[in-house]
Every structure is written in C-alpha cells, then in structure tokens.
Amino acid sequence: MKIKEMARENVFVRKAFYRFFMPSLLSSLGLAIGGLADCIFVGNTVGSVGLSAISIGQPVYMLFNTISYSLSIGGSIRYASALSEGKEEEGNRIFANVLRTDLFTNLTLCILGLLFLPQLLAFLGAGAPGTELWESCEAMVRAQLMLVPVMFCQGPFYYFVNCDNNPKLAAVALVTSNTIDIVFNYVFVVLLDMGVAGSVYSTGLGAAVMILISLTHFVRKKGCLRFTWPKFDGSSVVQSFRTGFATSVQYIYQFVTILVCNRLLMSIDGELGVAVFGIVYNVSLLAASVYDAISMALQPMVSTFHGERNKHNVLCTLKQAFQVSVGLSLVLILILMLFPRGVCFAFGLRTAEELSMGVVAIRIYALCVLPSGINMVSTYYYQTLGKEFISYLIFTLRGFVFFLAFSLLLSRWGVDLFWWTYPCMETATLLVLCIYNKWKGSWTYLEEDDSRIFTAFLDSRTADLGEVEQAVSDYLEGMDANPTQTYFATIAVEEVCGVILDRGFSVNDGYIQLTIVPHEDGTVTIHIRDSAREFNPFEMDTDDISLEEGTGLDAIGVKMIKSKAKEFFYRRYAGFNTLMVRV
Template sequence: MTLQITEDSRFLRRMTFRLMLPSLCVMLCLALSNVVDSLVLGIRLRENGLAAVSLTLPIYMVYNVLDLALSTGGSLTYVRLLTEGRAKEARAHFSEITLLAVLMSVPFVLLGIFFTPQVVRLLGAHPKQGEVYLLAQGYAHILLLAAPLFFLKNVLYEFIRNDDGEKLAAFGFITGTAADFILNFVFVLGLDMGVRGAILATICGQFLSLFIYACHLLHPQSVLRFSPEKPDFRRIGSSLRIGFAGSSKYGMQFIYLLCANRLLIGMFDAEGVAIFDLILNIGYIVFAIFDGAQSTVQPLAATLASEQNIAAAKRIFILTTVTGMLLTAAGIALCISFAPLLCALFGLDSADVAKDAAASLRIYLLSVLPAGLNMMLGSYEQALGRKKLCFLMTLLRNFAVQIPVMMIFCLLRSISQFYYFCLVTELLSTVIWLIGARISGQSLIGETDALPTLHTGLYGEDSDIGRLLNETAAFCEKWNADKTQTYFTTLTVEEVCTAILANTAQFSRRTRNRLYIQITLIAKPDGDFELHLRDNARSFNPFSMYTRRFRRTDAEKDTDTLGILIVKEKAKHFFYRRYLGFNVLVITV
C-alpha cells in the first residue's frame, strides 16, 4: 500500500502542477483584466472613475451567476462523462450548454438596448451624482450589449481546459487579457475615450480569446465538438444544480455590492465607494492564486471521484490548498508593505483619502487566508458533487453571515474599521459550516470510496503482471463475478498492460524503468466491472495500434494481437484519450 500511494503521488503531483501553472497564469491575468479598468479610469478620472466602475460591478456578478453555473457545472459533467468513456454524450452536453449560454445572454442585450438608465439607477447611481451617473451609464450600456461574449468565453474556456487543452485555454485567456490591458491604456489614456474606451478594450479582448478557442474545436485530435442533439434536460438540470451551488455566490455578491455601495456612498460620498473599489481590485489580485487553485482542484477531484479514488482526490485538495496558502501569504505581505503606493497607483493620493485607504486595505488583507481556505473547501465539495455542503459555504460567507456582519460594522462610522467585517465573516462562516457538516454526518474531505474498488498498478520495467492478475481475479470473485466475467476482466488487464509494456520496449532502459501504470477496477451496481488505466508512456492507444497490426499480419501467429482484439470485441465499452500528459483508458467488461 505504501508503494501504491508513493507511485500514485507521481501521477497526482504531475497532474496537479501541469494544470495549476496555467490556471494560476490565467487567474492572475483575469485579476489584471478586472483591475485595469479601475486603474486607468482612476488615473484619468480619479475618484469619480473608480466610483462609476464600482457601481456597475453588480452586472458582472449577475453574469458570473449564470455563465459560471453553465461553464463549471457543464464542464464537471463533461469530465465525468469522459472519465466514464461516454464521449458522444459529452459532446452533446457541450452543445447543450453552449446553446443555453447564448439564450441566457439575450435578455441582457435587450436591457442594454432599451433600459440602461433604469438599470443604472437600480445599481445605486442617480442623476444628482452628476459625472458619476453619466460615467456609470456609459459603461453599463456597452457591458450589457456584450453579454454573449462573456458567456461564451467562460463556457469555452472551462470545456477546453478539461479536454486536454489547458495550454490553449490559458493562451487564449492570457492573450485576450493582454489585449484588454494594452487597449485600455490606448483608448482611455491615449485617445481619452473614458469609460467607453475601458469597456471597448475588454470586448476586444473577449473577441480575441474566442477566436483562439475556436482553433481547439477544429483540431482533429480534440474530443470537444459542437454536436447538437435532442437536449437531455435531466442532464442539463444536474449540471446547473452543481454549477449554481458555487456560482450562486455571485448572486449574493450582487446583493452585497448593492448594499455596500449604497451604504458607503451615503456615509462617505464618492470617497467611500472609491476606497471600496480599490479594495475589490486588490482582492482580485491576491485571490487570483486561490482562484487558480480552485480551477485545479475541481476537474482533478471530479475525475478521481469518478474513478472512486477519493483518497487521491483528498491529496489533490491538500496539495493545492497548501500551495495556494503559501503563495498568497507572500502576496499579502507585499501588499501590506506597499499599501500607500498601491493607493496612489489607483489615484487615491490626497493626504486624507490615502491614509484611510491604506488602513482599510491592510485590515481587509487579514481576511484573505481564512477566505481562501473557505473557497477551497467549497470548491472541493462541489467537485465531489456534494451540492448542499458547497451551497452552505457559499450562502454563509456571501450572504447569511456577510450582510448582517457588514451592517453591524457600519455602526462604527469609520471607513477603515468597517473592513474588519471581512475577517469576522470568514471566521464565523468556517465555524458554522463545520457545525453544519458535522450535523449532516458527512466527512468533510472523506476517504471512503462509494463503490467497491481495487486500486493497484505496475511500476517500472520489471513489473509483476502475475501479481496484478491475482489481485484482479480475487477482487472479481469477491464481488460475485462469474467465471466468464472474471476471465475476461483478467484477460483485459493482462492484454492491455502487456501492450503498454511492449510499446515501451523500443525506448531506453531508463524510460522503461520510469513507466507507471495506475489501475482502478470498480464493481458497478449493475454487475459490470469498469477498468480505468492511466500510464505515463508516450501517446499510445492499444486498441487502434493493434487493430492496424492485425490487418497487416497473421493473427494466428500473433497471440498478443489476437488477445487485444478479443478484448475489444468482448468489452461493452472502451474509450481512450490523452489527458494532462497521460494515456487514459476506460473499459467496461
């Protein structure tokens, strides 16, 4: 067992960091994209520019509620379907989610065309505020018209990165963000286009990202395709329930932003809202690492949970959380040290405003690590399909605890001390969530597999296939397989593993000794046995290779080829894909 855990860790570490590095880059770029509008408008328009952007942020929150429910829930279902070898259903689900994203964006376009002034008033702006009102209206008008771009970009990004396209997804996101960043300076500072220039720069970045993502859909080796079929409403509903368990936080943040903006502009005028916008923007940056860790743990934990390997999913959670904590702590230290400089960078450089802004920022940063832990717990529960625990965390820290605590701290009438409510919110949310989880009787990051499962593997050139076959036969007999099913299951394991080992014979001894085959065998409730194999050899599909070989040779003289073809014929289902640098094979016997 120690050997098994050690060798599994090789897969887990490589999978984690291969996915986490581009995810961190993407989330840092997303943070910069969120910040750049406030940065350039703060430089050009000072407090009024920051206040206008802050007043329109609730629109982004509504977008996030819907498009992240679609993209996160849909992509997790896509991962599960691919893990189970159901590629056709996975493609159909991608098509369903994409069409639904377009349909959901249409009402926002209509609001932008006909009702922009009413929307801006709802967000807390008023004609009496003069320039702030006009700036907010100009920004919101274009933002609403561009809704389809935001919805499609998030959906394509999540699906592509879970289709072994994490590098292209990251490249598209980073390129679009870079274009947004550069064009902001050109349009706002160079051409003096104001808030319209800021949002137009964002739209240009969205277009560029979508163009790059389209390349993945046309790639011949990608599983992802637009393949519309009759909608499966039960499957769509399941994805939305999973997605809303996490994305509902943005609906709650919509209410939070409305309340905070109205309270702060009433008590402290534009200065209070400008400081609030500064803190939100610094928050985007320091939370980018945790956002990247979330984007890593969700697909990996969902994949491992589908393979009934909850212990490995737990190790992924711990690895990503600890990494996120350490990197974020370094970022917090830098922000605390250079708080006055950050305030000046956003145009808050007058003596009184800068003092309040720096103090507020430092107090707010105390809440980041507790908030990051809560984020990771919620994301992990969402990946495992535990919608109730995920939603409970979302509800507590984004509404049920946050709003009342914020109202209480408003009574202090101090702009800096007001931000202690963030730390209190996170700590109370953690305590209440732990109590709720204990009452529900669920293990927080449980280790037991839901179905009977055998976890084993072969490591290195001198692998003992005999041991593996004995383990497989014993497992099948234990879970009531008849002799025929036991025979075909052990035959499948033997032939596929032999093919993988034979494929590495052409490489150096060092390469052969570094070969690892991770094997998971699941006893399904319907009596089938589902075999998952993951190996670190070069791209290799045993079924396609040996089918071609059979056509060129005499099968009677080639028992290896004959064995693979028997497996291919007798298996109820088989599916191969290359994912995160590994060959992944799913076979149902």
C-alpha cells in the same frame, strides 16, 4: 512491483495538478490584472468619479457572471465526468445545450437592459441624472450591455476546452485576451480619452480574440469536444446550472452586497469611500483568481478520480490544492501588509486623506486572505463531489449573510471599522464549516469503505504481471464474479498492461495505475492510467502479425479484448494515457 489496497504513490496527481494549475494561474491572474487595469487607468485619468462608476456598474457584471459561469462550470464538471465514463457523445450534448442557453439568455437580458437603461441606473445608485457620476455610469453600463453576447460567451469555451485536456490552449486564449484588454484599455482610456466606457470596449475586444483562439481547439479536433446540434435538453441545462450555481451564486450575492455597500459608503464617506471599496474589491479579485486557478486544477481531477472511485487520488488532489492555497495566500498577505501605499498609489489615490483610508482598508483586508482560501477551495471540492448543500452554505454565509450582517453592523461605527467586514465574515464562515463537518463526521465526504475497489500500482522497471493477474483473479472471485468474467477481466489486465509495458515504456520508465470498480449490474470497469508516451493499445496495427515469427501477437490479445468488452474508451488526459474497459 508491490500491490496495495490503496496506492500510496501520488506521482499521477502531482504532475496532473501542475499541468492544470500553472496555465490556469496565468489565465486567472491575467483576468484579475485586466480588472485591476480598468481601475488603475480610470483612477489615474478620470479620478475618484471614474472609480465610483466602475464600482456602481459592477452588479451588471455580477448578474451575467452568475448565469454564464453557473452553466459553464457546472457543464464542464459534468462533461469531465461523462468522459471519465467513456460517454463522449453525452459530453458534447452537455456542451451544446450549455452554449445555446448561455447565448440566448445573455441576448435576452441585454435587450431588456438597453430598453430600461434609466431605470437600471437608478436602481444601481448612480445618483441624480445629469451629474458627472450619472453620465459616467450610463456610458459604462450601456457599453457593458452592448458587448454582453461577446464577453459572456467566454465561459463555455474556456471551461470546456480546459476540461477537454487542453488547459494550455485555454490559458493562452485567456492570457491573450487579458493582454489585449490591458493594452487597449490604455489606448482607449488614456490616449483616446474615452472614459470608463473605454475600459469596457477593451474587455469586449479581448473577449472576441479569446473566443477565436478557443475555436482552434475544434478545428484541430485533438480532443473530444465538437460542435453539435442535438435536441434541446432542459433537464440537462438545469442540472449543469445547479452544479455550477454553488460557485457562481457568489456573483448574485456580490450583486446585492456591492449595491448595499456602495450606498452605505456613499452615505458615510461619499465618493472616496466608494472608490476605496472598489480598490479593495479589485484586490480581493486578485486573491480570488489564485483560488479560481486552484479550482481549475482541482475540479476536473477530482471529477475524474471520483468517477473512477479512486479515493486515494482524490485525497492527494485535495491535499495538493490546500498546500498551494496556503503557500500563495501567505505570499499575498506579505505583499499587502508591506506595500499598501504602493497599491493605493497605483489606483490613483494621491492625497493624504485618500492614502490614509486606503492603507487601513488594504491591511485589514489582508487578514482575511488565508481563511478565504480555505473556504473557497473547500467549496470547489464539495461542489465537484455533488455536495450542493454545503457548497451553497459556504458561499451563502461568506458572500451574503455574514458579509451583509457585518457590513451593516460595523459601518455604524465609521468607515475604518467597516473594512473589518472581510476578516470577520471569512473567519465566521470557516468556524461554521468546522462545526458542520464535525456534526456530519466527515471533511472529505468520501465512502469510508472502499474495500470493494481494487487498486494496484506498477513500476515499469519491476512490474510482475503474474502477481497482478493472481491478485485480480483473487479479488474477482472474492466479489463472487462468474468464472467467465473473472477470466476475461484477468486477461484484459494482462494483455493491456503487458502491451503498455512493452511498447509504451520502450523509451522511458514510468508507472501504471490500475483500478477495478464493481457495479450493481454485475459488470466491472477497469481503469488503467499510465505515464508512458501517447499510446492507445486499441489502435495497434495488426498487419505485422506473424505466427511463424511470433511477432504482433500482443495485438491479437488486445483486439480480442476490444471485441468482447461491453465498453472501452481511451484518451490522453493531463499528460497521461487513460483507458477504460467495462466487462
């Protein structure tokens, strides 16, 4: 066993990252493909009018997405942070407040939208009443508003279940939802000829199934998440909303930019320009789904490791996220550059004029994919650290300021130059990010001095607990801990790590990661993460203790630690055992 001030091994990060990322990628891609299916079925059945109606109706989705995902993403980040500190009850209070607020707000806006539907359609730019475009938009927006309470309650269930150590169930729920959406999209739009409204009904049906599947997480009670009814805490809701708004503000910006671009393109090139814009927008959602999946792995891991003051694991997670982002971005760029006609054809573009515009738009858009990935992963990372200003800055520049500026400027020279808005805004945003971070003197915004944090990495095959104990004792003495605290913390490390090595690794070899964090009140928190089978030392059976035979004595030590510790908390998280003891 070799003790290091900073553990170099990132075995915990790699396994945990892909445990979160792969299910999230499937669910995010499924969600994006569900959106693509809307355009594909509508485009091939209704035509360019249907594609235009979908594009015009998108701002309604953007508004509700902003509310739901701000609460859900921000709340789930705070939930993961609370659990990393052993505060299970606080985590459930956060979930309850987020769910109630999301449902109440959605219902209120749904009623208002239905009451003022004609005014809403005029605001969205649906054209003149009585036209084919107006009727398609009216059918779609009415269906959206009627199904809002179901469709936009998915967010809290998905994000919280994912953060409650069940990314597989969250992914299964969302993939099943998207599959049902695609299948019934075909049934409603193509077979039953229900038009654009049919694509909304299929989405609502899929959302209902997703929520039902997520509820099994609560029934089985395998995680910490529970339905409770605590006193409403407005400050908690605001804090969750603020944390998540850095990501979800993109939907507000998309609300505005889609409105502006629809009007610009309608004046420049009519319904065809709006239809191609809708295709490019849906392709951009496919790219964004990859980065959303990365964020679903990045955010709970960074939140947990940062709560443990484990700087090395935070950096390893960030590096892993960027590697995956760059690799998948290059794959997507290659596909869009080589097969733009196939993409256009899939969306129902058939004539030479339609294909000509679509091919140019898609190839130009492909140029922005790589910088877009860097910008989005950076934003998710800064948001998780609570760096709200820089998160807002990135999203505001790329999703609003630069997008509007370049679209208004470039559209003056025709529709072909308009598509350069995408690469220009992403490149400009990345340039500003580089300048800002250079000015601040940091890219990671982590504390440079982590000398007060003790870290050790143990290999079960070569671990020497005596060396660990001495190192912990020397560390605490150097931190001016009193003799009693030093003794108890050293014994806690010895007993807990010892029983994990003896019982947890009885079948397979593995690793233990040890982190000790001092606090201003004089206490220290011991974080222990191991790759053993599911094993909670604090639930060891003490019935087989025999002083004569010398059996079960390790359980006595663990029981003593449990009784003396100020706080303790165990959970199985991301495929590992995680244990927190505060002394």
